[in-house]
Amino acid sequence: MLTFLQGESTLPPTITDIPWADAYKIGGGVDAVTGDVFDGSALSSTDTTPAKVGEGKISIKIIATEEEMEREIDVGASGSYNTGAVEISAEASYLNSVSYSATSLTVLAQVEISDTDYATIKDPALKTKAKSLLDSDQATFKKTYGDYFISGVKAGSLLSVVLRITAESESRLDDFKSKFSGSKGNLFSASGYANFKQAVSNSKTTFEQTVVHFGTKKGSVAPKTDDPEELLAWFKDNLEAARMRAYLTSYSSLDPDFDRTVPVAPAVFGEITALYKQVWLVESRFKTCPGDYANAYAHTFDTLTGEIRAAREELASDPSKIAGYATDLNSLKTELDEIYARYALYMSVKGAKSSVPKKDKEHDSGDTNIWHYGYDTWPGIATQISTTEQSYSEKWHIGHRTHTFDWGGSSKYMLVGFTVDSVWHSNNGSWKLTTSDPLLKDTASIYVSSEYDRGTNWKVKWHYVEAKDYQFD
Known part of the structure; x- marks a missing residue:
C-alpha cells in the first residue's frame, strides 16, 4: 500500500509478481519512478536458493467483454508504480490472440507449470563501493542502482490454447455460453474437448484456434492439431522453464537509512499503471481486428505506442503526458471498437440470410x-x-x-x-x-x-x- 503524503509516495519494502522483462537480471536495479533497469548490481553476490517446482495448474476462462479482458491483463501483465511492461511480454503474448464483440468471444484454456515460490538471493548484501555511495550520496546511489534490486525470480512454462468463437447472432453466442459453461470441464481431456465441440455444434457457432507456448525447448514447434489433449502431451515433453515473474526488494532491507520516499503523488503512479493497461488493451484489439481494417491504423498504433515507450522515464515527472497519451489511446480504441461493432452487425445479417x-x-x-x-x-x-x-x-x-x-x-x-x-x-x-x-x-x-x-x-x-x-x- 502507498503511504499518502503531499506530492510524495512512500514505496513499499517489496514488490512481487512483476512480469519478467528482457532487461532484468538477478541482482540488477530497478527505478520505480522512471522504469529504468540497471545492468550493474549493487550486491556482493547474486547466488540464489533454488525454488520448488509446482504441479501443473489448468484454467479455463471465457473472455467476452472488455471488463473480462482487463481482468486478464491484470493477471498476465500486472505491474506496480512504473515497473509494468509497456510491451506485451513473451509469457503474456497470448493476449494478442484474444478477441470479443457482440457476436464473438474467446475461450482461453491454459496449463501453467511454474515454481511454487521465488528463487531468491542468498543473504543479499551491498558491495563496499555501493554501501559507501549510499552513505555519502543517496541521490547518486538511486541514479546508479535504482530503488529496488531484483531479489528473486519465478520460472515456469505456460501453454495457452486460444479458441475464438464466432456466431451469426447474439442469441447464438449466448446459447454457446450457456451450453459450454454448464459442462466446460477440462478442455485438455478428451471428454472436456468433446463437450466444447458439442457446444459449438449445438449452438451453430464456429471457432478458430491459436496455440501460444512459453517456457518450452528452443526450436520446439507445437503439433498442428486441434486436440488440446495432444497439445498437452507435447507441452509436457518439451518443458524448459523460462523466467516469468520478478520479486523486487527495496535497498532499505539492506540499509535502514535508505529513503523509500519518492517525489511522485500516489495518483500519478495509478495513472501510469492504467496507461500501460490501456496500451495492452488497444494492442490486443489492434492485433485481432477483423478484416483488413487494422492496416489503416498500423502507422497510428506503431507511432503512438512507440512514443509512450520512449517517454516512459518522463511520465512520473510530467503527468500531463499521461493524460495526452491516454486520450490518444482512447481515440484509437474507439475507432477499433467501431470495426468490431460493424463486424457484429455483419455477422448478424449473415445469420439472418436463412430467414x-x-x-x-x-x-x-x-x-x-x-x-x-x-x-x-x-x-x-x-x-x-x-x-x-x-x-x-x-x-x-x-x-x-x-x-x-x-x-x-x-x-x-x-x-x-x-x-x-x-x-x-x-x-x-x-x-x-x-x-x-x-x-x-x-x-x-x-x-x-x-x-x-x-x-x-x-x-x-x-x-x-x-x-x-x-x-x-
Whole structure:
C-alpha cells in the first residue's frame, strides 16, 4: 500500500509478481519512478536458493467483454508504480490472440507449470563501493542502482490454447455460453474437448484456434492439431522453464537509512499503471481486428505506442503526458471498437440470410401485412443504418396491377435488411423477391401484384450501409 503524503509516495519494502522483462537480471536495479533497469548490481553476490517446482495448474476462462479482458491483463501483465511492461511480454503474448464483440468471444484454456515460490538471493548484501555511495550520496546511489534490486525470480512454462468463437447472432453466442459453461470441464481431456465441440455444434457457432507456448525447448514447434489433449502431451515433453515473474526488494532491507520516499503523488503512479493497461488493451484489439481494417491504423498504433515507450522515464515527472497519451489511446480504441461493432452487425445479417424467402416465392396479403428481414437499426454511431422507402398504389383495373421495386445498382452500398408493407391488410395481392439472397449484396428487387380487378397499395423499405465498411469475408 502507498503511504499518502503531499506530492510524495512512500514505496513499499517489496514488490512481487512483476512480469519478467528482457532487461532484468538477478541482482540488477530497478527505478520505480522512471522504469529504468540497471545492468550493474549493487550486491556482493547474486547466488540464489533454488525454488520448488509446482504441479501443473489448468484454467479455463471465457473472455467476452472488455471488463473480462482487463481482468486478464491484470493477471498476465500486472505491474506496480512504473515497473509494468509497456510491451506485451513473451509469457503474456497470448493476449494478442484474444478477441470479443457482440457476436464473438474467446475461450482461453491454459496449463501453467511454474515454481511454487521465488528463487531468491542468498543473504543479499551491498558491495563496499555501493554501501559507501549510499552513505555519502543517496541521490547518486538511486541514479546508479535504482530503488529496488531484483531479489528473486519465478520460472515456469505456460501453454495457452486460444479458441475464438464466432456466431451469426447474439442469441447464438449466448446459447454457446450457456451450453459450454454448464459442462466446460477440462478442455485438455478428451471428454472436456468433446463437450466444447458439442457446444459449438449445438449452438451453430464456429471457432478458430491459436496455440501460444512459453517456457518450452528452443526450436520446439507445437503439433498442428486441434486436440488440446495432444497439445498437452507435447507441452509436457518439451518443458524448459523460462523466467516469468520478478520479486523486487527495496535497498532499505539492506540499509535502514535508505529513503523509500519518492517525489511522485500516489495518483500519478495509478495513472501510469492504467496507461500501460490501456496500451495492452488497444494492442490486443489492434492485433485481432477483423478484416483488413487494422492496416489503416498500423502507422497510428506503431507511432503512438512507440512514443509512450520512449517517454516512459518522463511520465512520473510530467503527468500531463499521461493524460495526452491516454486520450490518444482512447481515440484509437474507439475507432477499433467501431470495426468490431460493424463486424457484429455483419455477422448478424449473415445469420439472418436463412430467414429470407427464396426467389419467386409468393406471399399473399392477409393475416400478415408486414414482413421484415435483416436489420433496420443497430446500436452505436458507427453502425447507423440508412433507409430508403418506396411506395406503389393504384386504383382498381381490369386484370392485375403490377410493379417492381428496385434497389441498388451501386457497389457503394450493401443491403442489411428490407421491410415489405401491405398497406391494405386484405385483398391487396401478393409480393415476391425477384432476386436471390439479397442481404449483404448491392442490388435487390421485389415484385408486387394486385388481385384480379382490384387496386393495390404497397410500401417497401430498404435498409443499407456503406459497403466499404463491411468487407469481412
